[in-house]
Amino acid sequence: MTNPQDAAGRQGNSEYLLEAENLKVTFRAPGGRKLHAVDEISLGVRPRETVGLVGESGSGKSTVALTLMRAHEPEGGRIIFDGQDITHLNERELMPVRRRLQMVFQDPYSSLDPRWSIRRVISEPLKAHKYGTRQQINDRVAELLEQVGLPPDAANRVPSQFSGGQRQRIAVARSLALQPSALIADEPVSSLDVSIQAQIINLLRDLQDRLHIALFIIAHDLALVHQISDRIIVMYLGEPVEEGPSDEVVGHPQHPYTVALLSATPVPEPGGDRKRIVLTGDPPSPIARPNGCRFHPRCPIVQERCRTEKPPLTTIGPGRKVACWFAGQMDPPRDLWALQNVPLPPGVEPAKRASLGS
């Protein structure tokens, strides 16, 4: 359902609605050093498709989302929305894009202004884009509340009167207000109770089916992303390490990091508890990244080559890519390694973040 635009204006791979090409984002770290938040990531979301981006905390997932929304300036690469290069548009030129590209944030406790009524919260994007008269806006708010399963009288209350899950529904309603064609969801459930997570995920799926939006969902839980996505991209330290169709990535993971992420998912059957691959140590700091493969200090199947040469993201099948010299050599659940605590190489600083697993 691509927009029938003139052929000359279109750029990039026209199959995609939202596309990033070699996106690179760096921040200045204290001491004049560069923090490589996102390095050379390319991705594309087709209309009506769901793409999941997975990685542990600090891997640059949120930076990708915010850069796609043009909240951060990329250092390199291009962002293409519906055939239009939006990398260097100014705020005014971005307005029509903002109307069609919306975002749901991670924390519904801080993404809703605590002083605003729900009606005002949901109508904020409507008013910003001059949706219509007050009556039209109120009707739209009522319609949206119904779509996300909230009672109509919710409009007159304030966010503090709702639970986390209800607030996230409100945030979803707000992001859908302008009938966007693409929605970026940055960890939409990670701050919610497990029992509520499924509700929000189902809501997003349901709305996507009904409204035909392209969904780009970010999470650290691979199992959850698998549940909703058509395709998955796994990210480590700002770089993509594996991507492919959802079932492929989860069923036949090629990169040892994907395997480790998968093994961190609990198995819901008695006696089905497999050995976990626990990644030891913290992810390295994106300021001083390891040479060679970024994952090698924590990799269970590390070889000499990985320490010096960086594996490129190579295509290994239709839509299937992996960046590992020894892809596919670590195969759960048969091959399970108990990992030793591998010390970080000299000059590599551990990031001050919670580690994955264990």
Next chain:
Amino acid sequence: MTTATATDKPAPAFRFNKLGTGSFQLDLGILIFALVILALLSQWFLLDSSNLDGNLTSRLKGPGFTGRDGIYHLLGTDQLGRDLLFRVLGGLPWSLGISGVAVVCVAVIGTFVGLIGAWYTGIIRTLVLLGIASMVAMPFLVLALVVVAVVGRGFWPISLTMGFIAWTAVARVIYAESRGLLTREYVLAARLFGVSKWSILIFHVLPGLRPTILVMAAFFFAVLLIIESALSFLGLGAPLNAPSWGNMLSDSRQYLVNAPWMMFVPAGAIVTSVISLNLIGDGFAELSRKRARAVEV
């Protein structure tokens, strides 16, 4: 998927159904300040210019003195035989008015500058912070002296001078608060929806600053009241004959021993107003803390 229903908890709000605001300090402060304002209003029907005229036959008389002309002086008279009660009432528009105008200037300029500094980064923020720092470095009394020398003593020169000088502290507090508020995700969300800069500042940030502004305004009202009195005392404030409280204090200085009531009357007026304003400020702070606990979670 269960249908979610909003909780039936009543809205957290101030309890206006009972008499009072929920903060004893605020109640007391408002009560006292209301009396001050009432006294201010009373002069429209109690006071005419003749009340402010002196009668040299009854100069420097103590409280409760009845003059030969049959006029009863409740609070006594000053060195020119002017009634101190009427004079202190007549001083209300001067003292409260000057500091009131000044506090509005302080709040408006301080908030505006603070918001600008917080919103922009880079060169504009640096300039704003430098500007605030250089305003702080400006000696206030010297500037007041220059203004009085150029424009002369009077209501507007002195109130505007105070207003355009004293906003730096407000600007700094607002700057720090706004930077905190601007990191909230709802601000980012608004930006990404395409909401304009001024809409975000006015509708998201400013309401969050309201308690801070109210508290600071109440305190600064009190501070400016004292500054105004100090300026008048030094002869840099209200015109010489104007019954400003600072002028009255200035007059009383020479009669400290003979007529101490001349000092106590304006001093009492200043102390009462300042205390009531400080109570109001504290009360606002207390209420906003209570309210933040109820709303933010």
